[in-house]
Amino acid sequence: xxxxxxxxxxxxxxxxxxxxxxxxxxxxxxxxxxxxxxxxxxxxxxxxxxxxxxxxxxxxxxxxxxxxxxxxxxxxxxxxxxxxxxxxxxxxxxxxxxxxxxxxxxxxxxxxxxxxxxxxxxxxxxxxxxxxxxxxxxxxxxxxxxxxxxxxxxxxxxxxxxxxxxxxxxxxxxxxxxxxxxxxxxxxxxxxxxxxxxxxxxxxxxxxxxxxxxxxxxxxxxxxxxxxx
Amino acid sequence: xxxxxxxxxxxxxxxxxxxxxxxxxxxxxxxxxxxxxxxxxxxxxxxxxxxxxxxxxxxxxxxxxxxxxxxxxxxxxxxxxxxxxxxxxxxxxxxxxxxxxxxxxxxxxxxxxxxxxxxxxxxxxxxxxxxxxxxxxxxxxxxxxxxxxxxxxxxxxxxxxxxxxxxxxxxxxxxxxxxxxxxxxxxxxxxxxxxxxxxxxxxxxxxxxxxxxxxxxxxxxxxxxxxxxxxxxxxxxxxxxxxxxxxxxxxxxxxxxxxxxxxxxxxxxxxxxxxxxxxxxxxxxxxxxxxxxxxxxxxxxxxxxxxxxxxxxxxxxxxxxxxxxxxxxxxxxxxxxxxxxxxxxxxxxxxxxxxxxxxxxxxxxxxxxxxxxxxxxxxxxxxxxxxxxxxxxxxxxx
Amino acid sequence: xxxxxxxxxxxxxxxxxxxxxxxxxxxxxxxxxxxxxxxxxxxxxxxxxxxxxxxxxxxxxxxxxxxxxxxxxxxxxxxxxxxxxxxxxxxxxxxxxxxxxxxxxxxxxxxxxxxxxxxxxxxxxxxxxxxxxxxxxxxxxxxxxxxxxxxxxxxxxxxxxxxxxxxxxxxxxxxxxxxxxxxxxxxxxxxxxxxxxxxxxx
Ligand SMILES: Nc1ncnc2c1ncn2[C@@H]1O[C@H](COP(=O)(O)OP(=O)(O)O)[C@@H](O)[C@H]1O
Ligand SMILES: [Mg+2]
Numbered sequence: 001x002x003x004x005x006x007x008x009x010x011x012x013x014x015x016x017x018x019x020x021x022x023x024x025x026x027x028x029x030x031x032x033x034x035x036x037x038x039x040x041x042x043x044x045x046x047x048x049x050x051x052x053x054x055x056x057x058x059x060x061x062x063x064x065x066x067x068x069x070x071x072x073x074x075x076x077x078x079x080x081x082x083x084x085x086x087x088x089x090x091x092x093x094x095x096x097x098x099x100x101x102x103x104x105x106x107x108x109x110x111x112x113x114x115x116x117x118x119x120x121x122x123x124x125x126x127x128x129x130x131x132x133x134x135x136x137x138x139x140x141x142x143x144x145x146x147x148x149x150x151x152x153x154x155x156x157x158x159x160x161x162x163x164x165x166x167x168x169x170x171x172x173x174x175x176x177x178x179x180x181x182x183x184x185x186x187x188x189x190x191x192x193x194x195x196x197x198x199x200x201x202x203x204x205x206x207x208x209x210x211x212x213x214x215x216x217x218x219x220x221x222x223x224x225x226x227x228x229x
Numbered sequence: 230x231x232x233x234x235x236x237x238x239x240x241x242x243x244x245x246x247x248x249x250x251x252x253x254x255x256x257x258x259x260x261x262x263x264x265x266x267x268x269x270x271x272x273x274x275x276x277x278x279x280x281x282x283x284x285x286x287x288x289x290x291x292x293x294x295x296x297x298x299x300x301x302x303x304x305x306x307x308x309x310x311x312x313x314x315x316x317x318x319x320x321x322x323x324x325x326x327x328x329x330x331x332x333x334x335x336x337x338x339x340x341x342x343x344x345x346x347x348x349x350x351x352x353x354x355x356x357x358x359x360x361x362x363x364x365x366x367x368x369x370x371x372x373x374x375x376x377x378x379x380x381x382x383x384x385x386x387x388x389x390x391x392x393x394x395x396x397x398x399x400x401x402x403x404x405x406x407x408x409x410x411x412x413x414x415x416x417x418x419x420x421x422x423x424x425x426x427x428x429x430x431x432x433x434x435x436x437x438x439x440x441x442x443x444x445x446x447x448x449x450x451x452x453x454x455x456x457x458x459x460x461x462x463x464x465x466x467x468x469x470x471x472x473x474x475x476x477x478x479x480x481x482x483x484x485x486x487x488x489x490x491x492x493x494x495x496x497x498x499x500x501x502x503x504x505x506x507x508x509x510x511x512x513x514x515x516x517x518x519x520x521x522x523x524x525x526x527x528x529x530x531x532x533x534x535x536x537x538x539x540x541x542x543x544x545x546x547x548x549x550x551x552x553x554x555x556x557x558x559x560x561x562x563x564x565x566x567x568x569x570x571x572x573x574x575x576x577x578x579x580x581x582x583x584x585x586x587x588x589x590x591x592x593x594x595x596x597x598x599x600x601x602x603x604x605x606x607x608x609x610x611x612x613x614x615x616x617x618x619x620x621x622x623x624x625x626x627x
Numbered sequence: 628x629x630x631x632x633x634x635x636x637x638x639x640x641x642x643x644x645x646x647x648x649x650x651x652x653x654x655x656x657x658x659x660x661x662x663x664x665x666x667x668x669x670x671x672x673x674x675x676x677x678x679x680x681x682x683x684x685x686x687x688x689x690x691x692x693x694x695x696x697x698x699x700x701x702x703x704x705x706x707x708x709x710x711x712x713x714x715x716x717x718x719x720x721x722x723x724x725x726x727x728x729x730x731x732x733x734x735x736x737x738x739x740x741x742x743x744x745x746x747x748x749x750x751x752x753x754x755x756x757x758x759x760x761x762x763x764x765x766x767x768x769x770x771x772x773x774x775x776x777x778x779x780x781x782x783x784x785x786x787x788x789x790x791x792x793x794x795x796x797x798x799x800x801x802x803x804x805x806x807x808x809x810x811x812x813x814x815x816x817x818x819x820x821x822x823x824x825x826x827x828x829x
Contacts, residue, residue: 056617056620061527061616061617061620062617085532086531089526089529089530089531092527092528092529093529098527098528100620102520104520104521104524104620106236106521107243108236108239108240108242108243109231109236109239113230113231113235116230116231117231117525117528118528118529119230119231120230120231120232120233120236120525120530120534121525121528121529121530121531121534122529163528167529339756340760340761341752341754341755341756341757341760341761341764342753342754343654343655343753343754344654344655344658344659344662344753347654369700370700389700389701390700390701390727390734391727391734391754392733392734392756393699393701393727393728393729393730393733393734393735394733394734395699395700398729399731399732400732400733400756401732401733401756401757401758403756406758408732414700
């Protein structure tokens, strides 16, 4: 690892400004940051400090107001160019998996179908194999034929994680994944994340309020008022 | 592996009551549509059959003479005009004529009918030619008269019912006080014949002293004859009016056209209601799943996937509704027939609403097309959802 | 041309087929009700049939009470009977009900105006075909039925034609038309029985 490789994600002087009436909210206010491949980075900071906004920008879910965003050496956003929605979708399919505080499972689909949901939109070979592997890894193999409403909160989040990983992404984005879980379940999810990072080499970008979980990340970055501290 | 179609189907089943209500709405619209199409199809053929049942293509009457019992009743039995019986031979002389039958309508005032008396109408017919023309008349009891001068009568079913007459009973001709025998009662035909009392024309002429006179002449021409041209010919006869059944048909068709417009508007309204219903249901389901759809997009769904997903839902709803509606209209065909009859100024005897599989498929096609059209807006709405908006917001908004 | 159009319209109205047994309605209910119940302010029309009220069993019962079988093609279970319930303001003041009765030369429509208890107020032949119809329809004849009710007809047999009690006094107004005289009595009796069996009178 002596050879310095290009960062997986690189942002320069990134801004996201919301306009609410006459008020301008600088949710992300000039952040410059590199994230390396296989890194496990955790963003912390008080509520309203801009963590979610930054995460969405890093995940190509939202467009910055200004600055530059490069992912896997592709320019997602710069002063000159912005990727169109179609390419963004392709990029997301290829590189990203997302986990949110709310699990957003489709209530009418079984656990297995929820995990395989991305393949309703595009195909990847060996999907079923990966599904089985993920289910085992996340300890939900016995739940595959259940509906989300029959699961506990911890199990639902595991399903959401499995769904996020089904397309074998390089980057897992997680916004307060344990926000709705008790401490025991949170610890379990935290362990899973560490394991995914160490054993599978997954790049993880995490936003959390959970200090224990933040500590397990390789790098912890604090935000305040849209700026790095 | 989940498919878009499967997801759509499962979503329809999620809000069961709402989906069922929507499907019922669509089914009702389909029912209206199928019935309407069936009506368009059935009416024409039914009307033609009725006209053919009249047995003659042209009716000749004396100028100004009401030629139907109904008119006669309304006029209080007056206004009958006669033609000499010799006209039958004149008409027959034309080689294009296949058969001619003379008729004599006679109305009598019966003081013992109702509080102030009423009119009874009799139709004198030729026992030889008339039955040959009206082959569709069937007997409930008995048969036609034996002799041209027999003191006998054949009753249409309703006339017989009113007079409680059966074969073998006597009947008293009002005014003349002549007793006659009932020799036949006709089955219901659904035509004016049901209310008619038939007598041999000679008998009627003699009893009521209108010898040598007829009120109308039914004419059947050869199949190859140009009826319009032949009618022109007939107008050359002095003091006659020509009522052609083609003309009757035309008039009826015109009358019905108005009713048809009305029925069409009802159908159109039904379709609009179905459309709004579908749109509403699907739009609601889009709004409720705002976040779900956003997540799908973050999971790699293209705009087109979401569009398809929502469209499938619409198509499924309309397809099920269309099939249910078609089956319903088939089951309810008789009831629909009655309903339409009650609206129309004139209804032919045989089935008005003719529904077949092709028609049902056509209707399902139309309904699905309408569904697809109504699904465009919600689908477009859903497809435009940006993942970030959906994730950030707790509720979607229009 | 226009005239022909109108004539056709009439033909057309007339041709519309109705496919049920026909009952016995007043020709002009509004006028007839006013005449038979001069004090009335309104009426309600309902249609009942033996079929609907009890079917075969009820027909048998009615035949037993009548003392005669239902005859012919037209006296059947599914004939709809029209009952006019007469009101003075909100108060029911009686009924009008008619039956078709087979007469010698044609159908006789025997209408009765009844008070709520089932006592005959008026006998009205809406229709009768007979040389002596005038005698039958005269007040002198019809007035004799005023005040009679079911109990006076209970013993009357349409088969023998033997008249007892209150009926004994009523003479045939037209000796030639015995058949129609007896048809009248049968019609009235059937009328009264139906009104009881349909639950209108006691
Ligand atoms: N869609 C939006 N419109 C307007 N303001 C927003 C929007 N999203 C976030 N904000 C504002 O941006 C700031 C940062 O929010 P967020 O990124 O959600 O912070 P955190 O995740 O750290 O709590 C907050 O002040 C918030 O109110
Ligand atoms: Mg947040």
